[in-house]
Amino acid sequence: MKNICFYFQIHQPLRLKKYRFFEIGKDHYYYDDFMVEDRIRQVVEQSYLPANKIIADMIRSSNGKFKCAFSISGVALEQLEQYAPEVIDSFRELVATGSVEFLAETYAHSLSSVYDTNEFERQVKLHSDKILSLFGKKPTVFRNSDLIYSDEIGEKILEMGYRTVLVEEARHIMGWKSPNFLYNHSWLNKLKILVRNVKLSEDIFLRFSNPSWTEYPLNAEKFTNWIAETPEDEKIFNIWMGYESLGYVQRAESGILDFFKAVPYHAMERKISFALPSEIAKKSESVGPLSVPYAMSWWGHEKDLSPWNGNDLQHEALTKLYKDGERIRMCTNKSLLRDWLMLQTTENFRYMSHKSAYGTHYETSYEAFMNYMNVLADFLERVESQYPTTIENEELNELLKTINDQDKEISELREEVKKLKVRKAKVSEK
Amino acid sequence: MKALMFGWEFPPHILGGLGTASYGLTRGMSQQPDMDLVFVIPKPHGDEDQSFLKIIGACNVPVVWKENSWDYINHRIGNMMHPDEYFWLRNGIRYDFNRIHTNDLGCIDFSGRYPDNLIEEISNYEAVASVLAHQMDFDIIHSHDWLTYPAGVFAKQISGKPLVIHVHATDFDRSRGQVNPTVYSIEKRGMDVADHIMTVSDLTRQIVIEKYHQHPSKVTTVHNAVEPLHDVESFTKTPRKDKVVTFLGRITMQKGPEYFVEAAHKVLQKTSGVRFVMAGSGDMMHAMIDLAAKRGIADKFHFTGFLKGRQVHEMLAESDVYIMPSVSETFGISPLESMQVGTPSIISKQSGCAEILTHAIKTDYWDIDAMADAIYAIVKYPAMYDSLRKLGKEEVDNISWYDAGLKVRAIYDSVL
Numbered sequence: 001m002k003n004i005c006f007y008f009q010i011h012q013p014l015r016l017k018k019y020r021f022f023e024i025g026k027d028h029y030y031y032d033d034f035m036v037e038d039r040i041r042q043v044v045e046q047s048y049l050p051a052n053k054i055i056a057d058m059i060r061s062s063n064g065k066f067k068c069a070f071s072i073s074g075v076a077l078e079q080l081e082q083y084a085p086e087v088i089d090s091f092r093e094l095v096a097t098g099s100v101e102f103l104a105e106t107y108a109h110s111l112s113s114v115y116d117t118n119e120f121e122r123q124v125k126l127h128s129d130k131i132l133s134l135f136g137k138k139p140t141v142f143r144n145s146d147l148i149y150s151d152e153i154g155e156k157i158l159e160m161g162y163r164t165v166l167v168e169e170a171r172h173i174m175g176w177k178s179p180n181f182l183y184n185h186s187w188l189n190k191l192k193i194l195v196r197n198v199k200l201s202e203d204i205f206l207r208f209s210n211p212s213w214t215e216y217p218l219n220a221e222k223f224t225n226w227i228a229e230t231p232e233d234e235k236i237f238n239i240w241m242g243y244e245s246l247g248y249v250q251r252a253e254s255g256i257l258d259f260f261k262a263v264p265y266h267a268m269e270r271k272i273s274f275a276l277p278s279e280i281a282k283k284s285e286s287v288g289p290l291s292v293p294y295a296m297s298w299w300g301h302e303k304d305l306s307p308w309n310g311n312d313l314q315h316e317a318l319t320k321l322y323k324d325g326e327r328i329r330m331c332t333n334k335s336l337l338r339d340w341l342m343l344q345t346t347e348n349f350r351y352m353s354h355k356s357a358y359g360t361h362y363e364t365s366y367e368a369f370m371n372y373m374n375v376l377a378d379f380l381e382r383v384e385s386q387y388p389t390t391i392e393n394e395e396l397n398e399l400l401k402t403i404n405d406q407d408k409e410i411s412e413l414r415e416e417v418k419k420l421k422v423r424k425a426k427v428s429e430k
Numbered sequence: 431m432k433a434l435m436f437g438w439e440f441p442p443h444i445l446g447g448l449g450t451a452s453y454g455l456t457r458g459m460s461q462q463p464d465m466d467l468v469f470v471i472p473k474p475h476g477d478e479d480q481s482f483l484k485i486i487g488a489c490n491v492p493v494v495w496k497e498n499s500w501d502y503i504n505h506r507i508g509n510m511m512h513p514d515e516y517f518w519l520r521n522g523i524r525y526d527f528n529r530i531h532t533n534d535l536g537c538i539d540f541s542g543r544y545p546d547n548l549i550e551e552i553s554n555y556e557a558v559a560s561v562l563a564h565q566m567d568f569d570i571i572h573s574h575d576w577l578t579y580p581a582g583v584f585a586k587q588i589s590g591k592p593l594v595i596h597v598h599a600t601d602f603d604r605s606r607g608q609v610n611p612t613v614y615s616i617e618k619r620g621m622d623v624a625d626h627i628m629t630v631s632d633l634t635r636q637i638v639i640e641k642y643h644q645h646p647s648k649v650t651t652v653h654n655a656v657e658p659l660h661d662v663e664s665f666t667k668t669p670r671k672d673k674v675v676t677f678l679g680r681i682t683m684q685k686g687p688e689y690f691v692e693a694a695h696k697v698l699q700k701t702s703g704v705r706f707v708m709a710g711s712g713d714m715m716h717a718m719i720d721l722a723a724k725r726g727i728a729d730k731f732h733f734t735g736f737l738k739g740r741q742v743h744e745m746l747a748e749s750d751v752y753i754m755p756s757v758s759e760t761f762g763i764s765p766l767e768s769m770q771v772g773t774p775s776i777i778s779k780q781s782g783c784a785e786i787l788t789h790a791i792k793t794d795y796w797d798i799d800a801m802a803d804a805i806y807a808i809v810k811y812p813a814m815y816d817s818l819r820k821l822g823k824e825e826v827d828n829i830s831w832y833d834a835g836l837k838v839r840a841i842y843d844s845v846l
Contacts (some may be wrong), residue, residue, distance in 0.1 A: 021803050283498065369814060
C-alpha cells in the first residue's frame with residue numbers, strides 16, 4: 001500500500017529593525033516588533049488558521065486516517081504565543097486527534113548543525129522541551145533547518161537519540177535513486193532517512209496556481225492518480241512544504257484549501273493511505289545507504305549551503321557570530337541568551353545573499369549585512385562586558401565554577417546555621 | 431551608415447561629464463564595421479584622438495565667403511583641417527551670415543567653453559550646422575545635449591534627414607527645479623522636432639516625458655558606460671593607518687556636498703581612524719570648509735582643490751570609499767570610475783547610475799544616517815569592503831560602450 005507523508009514547516013524569523021552603527025552600545029533591543037507582528041498576523045489569518053481548520057476537518061471526516069506532521073521552530077512558537085495564541089490552541093486540538101506529529105529541529109532555525117555542534121545539541125534540546133511543554137509530546141523524528149543534512153550531521157542526530165531524519169531530494173546526491181523509498185545513513189544503519197519528493201511537493205506549493213503550467217489546473221483526483229500510477233514498489237511519497245503555501249503563497253482564491261480537502265477522499269479511492277514520518281520509519285525497510293559527504297539543503301538550484309554562506313559577507317557574519325559560542329553559552333543573562341538564539345536564525349544570512357534573498361525586507365544584500373553586523377557588534381560588546389576576552393574560556397569556566405561552588409557552600413552553611421540556631425533555641429528553652 | 435554628430439566637448443580638453451560620455455559612445459559605436467562618424471565640436475585643440483572618427487571644428491568652418499589663398503589657409507588652420515576641405519565646405523554657404531562677427535577666414539571664433547554669451551554661441555553653432563548640412567553627405571543627425579539641439583534642428587530642416595537627440599542632462603537637474611525659461615525653450619524645441627530622444631537614465635527619461643511633455647514611445651534610455659582603464663594596474667593604494675573616504679566632483683548644490691560633511695560628522699563621533707577628503711572645487715567650497723570647522727571635524731576633513739586627468743584616478747584608487755551624495759545626477763560616471771580602480775562606492779538613489787549598479791551602496795541623498803552607516807560598515811567590516819571591491823569591479827568591467835552603441839544603432843535604424 002502506498003503512503004503519502006505530508007509535513008508542513010512553520011517558521012518566521014524575528015526580523016531585525018533598522019539599527020545604525022551609532023546605536024551600538026546604546027540600544028540593546030534589535031527587533032522590529034511592528035513588522036514581526038504584521039507578518040505573523042498576516043500568515044496566521046490567511047494561512048495557519050484556515051489551514052488548521054481544514055486539516056482538522058480532514059482528520060475528522062477520514063476517521064483519523066488523514067495524518068500529517070509539523071515542524072514549528074522555537075522562534076515561530078514564541079511569536080505565535082505572543083501574537084497569535086489561538087494558533088497554539090488550534091494545534092493542541094490537532095494533537096488531541098492523534099493524527100498529527102511534531103518534528104524536532106533547532107530552536108532558532110539555525111545553522112548551528114554546521115557551525116557549532118554544542119550549540120546544535122543545546123538548541124535541539126531547547127526545542128524539544130518547548131514542544132513538550134506546549135503540546136505534551138516529545139518529537140522523535142528530526143528535521144534540520146531548511147533540511148540541511150550531511151553524513152556528519154546525521155551522525156550527530158543519531159547520537160542525540162533520533163532514529164529518523166528528513167532530507168531533500170538533491171539531484172547530486174540521489175542520482176538515479178527515487179525519493180519514494182526509505183534509506184539509511186551512509187554507515188549508521190540505525191538512522192533512517194526520508195527523502196522529499198521534490199516534483200510532487202513543488203507541484204503544489206510552486207505551480208498550483210500557475211496557469212502556464214501544462215498540468216494546470218491541478219485537482220486532487222489528478223494528483224492522487226499520479227501517485228497511484230507509480231511503480232508497484234514505490235511506497236512512500238514525501239510531500240513537504242512551508243505551511244504558508246496553504247492560503248498565503250498559494251492564495252485561498254486559487255482553491256488550494258479545497259484541493260487539500262479533497263485529497264483524502266481520492267487517496268482512499270485509489271487505496272493510498274497517509275502516514276506520519278515516525279510510522280514510515282518503523283513500518284518500512286531501508287533499501288540502502290545514502291551517502292551525503294557535503295551538506296545539502298532544500299533551497300535553490302544547487303541545493304547546498306550557498307544561500308547562507310555562499311558569499312564573503314555571509315561568511316564573515318557567520319564566523320563572527322559563532323566565534324564566541326562557547327563563551328556566550330556560559331552566560332546566565334536571559335536577554336543575552338535569547339538574542340544569541342534570534343541572531344542565529346538562518347534568514348539573517350540568507351538576506352545577505354546576492355542571488356536568493358527570498359522574503360527579505362532589506363533593499364539590498366549589503367544593507368542586510370550592515371544592519372546585521374551593527375546588531376552583532378552591540379551584542380558582542382554586551383557579551384564582552386559580561387565576560388571580558390582577557391580571561392580565557394577555561395579560566396572563566398573555573399571562575400564560574402568556583403563562584404557556583406561557593407554559592408552552594410554558602411547556602412549549605414546557611415542551612416546549617418539555621419538548624420543550629422533552632423537547636424540552640426530548643427536547648428535554651430529546656 | 432553615416433552619422434553627423436553635434437557635440438560640445440571632446441577629450442582631452444573637457445569640462446564635465448559630457449565630453450567623457452561623447453568619447454565613450456562614439457568609440458563604442460565605431461566598433462560597428464559600417465559606422466561612419468563625423469563629430470562636430472565648437473573648438474578642437476588639435477590633439478583629439480581621431481583614429482576612430484572624424485572631428486570637425488566649428489571654428490574652422492567658413493560661414494561667410496572670404497577669398498584666401500591655399501597657402502594662407504594652410505598656414506592658419508592646416509594643423510586641424512586640410513585646406514581643400516576648407517574650400518569644399520565653403521561651397522556650402524547658402525545664407526548670409528554677415529551679421530555674425532567672423533574672422534579673416536569667414537569663420538566664427540568659438541570659446542568652446544560655457545561663456546556668459548552662451549546663448550549667442552549656441553545660435554552661431556546653428557550657422558555652422560547649416561553649412562555642414564548643405565555640403566556634407568550623411569544619413570542621420572545626432573545632437574548631444576541642449577547646446578547643440580538648435581544646430582541639429584537646423585540641420586534636419588535643411589537636409590530632411592532624421593534627428594535624434596541625446597539628453598545627458600536637463601535644466602531640471604542643473605537647477606533643482608528652478609528652470610531658466612530660455613534654456614527650457616531650447617530644450618523643448620529640440621525634443622519636439624527630434625525623431626527620437628535618448629536619455630542616459632530612466633530618471634531623465636521620466637523628466638523628459640513629464641516636464642517636456644514628450645510621448646513615452648519617442649523616448650528611450652541608453653545608459654552610459656565607462657571606458658576600460660588600460661593602465662588600471664598602475665593605480666595602487668598605499669597602505670596607511672587611516673581609512674580614506676572621498677567625495678570627488680564639483681562642490682555645488684547639485685552634488686550635495688553638505689550631506690557628505692554631515693555624514694562624516696556622524697561617523698567621526700563614533701569612530702576614529704577615518705579621514706574624509708573633499709576633492710574638487712566649486713561655489714560651495716568655502717561654505718563646506720566653514721561647515722567642517724563648525725562641526726569640529728576639520729582635523730579629519732581635508733580639501734584638495736581641483737583635480738584633473740590622472741590625479742582623479744589616483745585619488746579614487748587611494749580611497750577606501752567613494753561617495754557621491756548627488757541631489758540629482760542624470761547618470762554620474764564617477765562611481766563607475768571608482769569601481770574600476772577597486773574602490774567601493776556609495777551613491778544616492780537620485781543618480782541615474784544607481785539604475786544599473788548592484789554592487790554599490792545606494793541611499794537617499796538626504797539620508798545622512800544611512801550614508802554614515804554605509805561608510806562605517808565599509809571601513810569596519812573587511813568582508814563588506816572586499817565584496818564591494820571585487821564584485822563591483824567585475825560588474826563595471828562588464829558595462830561596455832559597445833553595447834550602448836548597439837542600442838543607439840537600433841534607434842538609428844528605427845527612425846530611418
